[in-house]
Amino acid sequence: MNYFLTEEQEMLKELCAQIAKEKILPVRAEYDESGEFPWDVVKVMADSDIYGVYIPEEYGGFGGGVLEMAIATEELSRVCGGIALAFAASALGAYPILLFGSDEQKKKYLPDIAAGKKLAAFALTEANAGSDAGAIETRAELSGDHYVLNGTKQWITNGGEAETYTVLARTSKGTGIRGMSCLIVEKDTPGFTFGKKEDKMGIRGSATRELIFQDCKVPKENLLGGREGTGFVIAMRTFDKSRPGVAAQAVGIAQGAFDEAAKYARHREQFGQPVGSFQGVQFMLADMATSIEAARALVYQVARAVDAGEKDIAKISAMAKVFASDVAMKVTTDAVQVLGGYGYMKEYPVEKMMRDAKITQIYEGTNQIQRSIIGSAVIKESAAKERNE
Ligand SMILES: Cc1cc2nc3c(=O)[nH]c(=O)nc-3n(C[C@H](O)[C@H](O)[C@H](O)COP(=O)(O)OP(=O)(O)OC[C@H]3O[C@@H](n4cnc5c(N)ncnc54)[C@H](O)[C@@H]3O)c2cc1C
Numbered sequence: 001m002n003y004f005l006t007e008e009q010e011m012l013k014e015l016c017a018q019i020a021k022e023k024i025l026p027v028r029a030e031y032d033e034s035g036e037f038p039w040d041v042v043k044v045m046a047d048s049d050i051y052g053v054y055i056p057e058e059y060g061g062f063g064g065g066v067l068e069m070a071i072a073t074e075e076l077s078r079v080c081g082g083i084a085l086a087f088a089a090s091a092l093g094a095y096p097i098l099l100f101g102s103d104e105q106k107k108k109y110l111p112d113i114a115a116g117k118k119l120a121a122f123a124l125t126e127a128n129a130g131s132d133a134g135a136i137e138t139r140a141e142l143s144g145d146h147y148v149l150n151g152t153k154q155w156i157t158n159g160g161e162a163e164t165y166t167v168l169a170r171t172s173k174g175t176g177i178r179g180m181s182c183l184i185v186e187k188d189t190p191g192f193t194f195g196k197k198e199d200k201m202g203i204r205g206s207a208t209r210e211l212i213f214q215d216c217k218v219p220k221e222n223l224l225g226g227r228e229g230t231g232f233v234i235a236m237r238t239f240d241k242s243r244p245g246v247a248a249q250a251v252g253i254a255q256g257a258f259d260e261a262a263k264y265a266r267h268r269e270q271f272g273q274p275v276g277s278f279q280g281v282q283f284m285l286a287d288m289a290t291s292i293e294a295a296r297a298l299v300y301q302v303a304r305a306v307d308a309g310e311k312d313i314a315k316i317s318a319m320a321k322v323f324a325s326d327v328a329m330k331v332t333t334d335a336v337q338v339l340g341g342y343g344y345m346k347e348y349p350v351e352k353m354m355r356d357a358k359i360t361q362i363y364e365g366t367n368q369i370q371r372s373i374i375g376s377a378v379i380k381e382s383a384a385k386e387r388n389e
Contacts, residue, residue, distance in 0.1 A: 032352050081353070099241065105184065120162050257335035
């Protein structure tokens with residue numbers, strides 16, 4: 001389907017597709033096996049100016065928005081959803097600065113992130129605070145001209161590899177979503193160390209690590225949002241922008257799996273004919289192709305709406321994420337089915353794609369949480385409609 005992308009967006013798509021084919025395809029199985037961080041590919045992406053696609057030109061970026069971030073993420077994920085995350089998770093870490101940073105903070109941090117010289121990471125989750133973001137226990141106490149940060153974050157994508165971290169911490173004694181603030185923390189800050197690197201089911205080329213803060217002194221000018229207590233809003237507005245990126249990752253993974261399944265179905269013969277000639281297989285391929293197109297159309301439209309400045313984007317961003325990630329899980333599972341026993345073997349990439357797809361239903365808010373966001377929004381909208389009747 002033609003999505004009527006601009007010439008620049010088409011060029012970005014082609015560039016990412018080329019990087020994926022020439023630089024990621026040959027190494028994706030290796031990184032999946034080793035779980036190492038793909039610095040060689042990151043360097044290629046940085047040299048190709050991919051890291052700046054969603055960052056304004058005045059801060060060294062390409063001047064695009066969420067749609068450009070989604071296009072790049074989709075094309076890279078088509079070949080490897082894990083390696084693509086070295087790009088997409090940097091965007092997640094950068095959005096709090098982009099959305100809530102002062103001009104000074106943006107000038108200090110965004111150009112290096114845009115150039116891919118420094119990766120970013122976003123740190124909210126803790127052992128006792130997953131879906132319940134307001135339950136974080138990491139504390140930042142103001143002492144003179146700096147905050148003293150104490151606590152442990154877990155499962156942070158790009159953890160240990162990134163240089164710039166946007167970290168949610170509690171700055172007041174209260175509990176819940178009030179009293180949370182967001183700080184920019186640089187990797188080499190004394191008192192900031194890294195814990196366990198996770199051994200994961202999928203997206204194994206992505207680093208997921210613990211961040212440990214022990215009396216870590218963060219300059220007070222690194223507070224985002226201009227005042228304390230804005231952390232929860234910063235996190236939620238960040239997710240509104242980044243969730244279409246997870247959705248795009250899901251579309252890319254699904255498309256990659258579909259392409260493998262369609263190709264295999266044309267070549268594999270049973271009962272003297274290609275398995276793709278059987279209606280049972282064709283119907284699966286038809287449903288896979290249709291659901292991918294529906295997911296892509298939703299993701300692109302949501303990204304365009306977000307970029308056009310539509311208000312109240314939490315619902316539509318959640319819709320894109322929940323729909324595309326459910327499509328990715330179904331399509332990759334069906335792709336394994338189309339390949340039969342070979343689909344279950346590591347010599348074909350679809351089992352990896354199925355493992356990679358699963359995370360898109362979990363991180364940046366599980367799909368149960370996305371449905372809660374959508375559900376409460378539609379109930380509110382219905383009540384508002386009734387009041388206006
Ligand atoms: C590979 C990976 C990378 C990650 N990267 C990052 C990162 O870069 N930065 C970061 O901050 N975090 C990151 N996370 C954390 C991720 O965002 C959380 O795992 C996710 O938000 C869910 O939290 P949880 O795992 O603690 O699940 P829980 O919140 O414990 O949920 C367990 C189950 O209960 C359900 N549930 C919980 N509350 C509700 C509710 N109110 N209604 C209905 N169902 C509910 C959930 O949907 C889930 O099925 C990452 C996680 C993984 C696995």
